[in-house]
Amino acid sequence: MKPSPGNTPEKVRAKLSNIFELPADVVLDLPRFMLVGNSSLLIENHEGILEYSEMLVRVATKEGTVAVTGQELELEEISTDQIMISGRISALKWPE
Secondary structure, eight states, rough: OOOTTTTTTHHHHHHHHHHHHHOOOHTOOOOOOEETTTTTTEEEEEEEEEOOOSSSSEEETTTTEEEEEEEHHHEEEOOOOOEEEEEEEEEEOOOO
């Protein structure tokens, strides 16, 4: 598929994702969040931790900075492609 002047690489990948029924988070390298109750959060496809305290964790993603707020927050696991946060999670805030 040859990109036309109005198509960005992301738009082309999104169209291919739809055509071949591939998950958009994989094809477009989008962040993926898996929240289990309010006690643990798995973030995949992150770009690093910007801020960390017991009440706030700010994580950089391709889509912008995501803020996780709560109490007794801990980084349980950190790797190049995923972060596991545990504690009492009260809110997730995505960029506007």
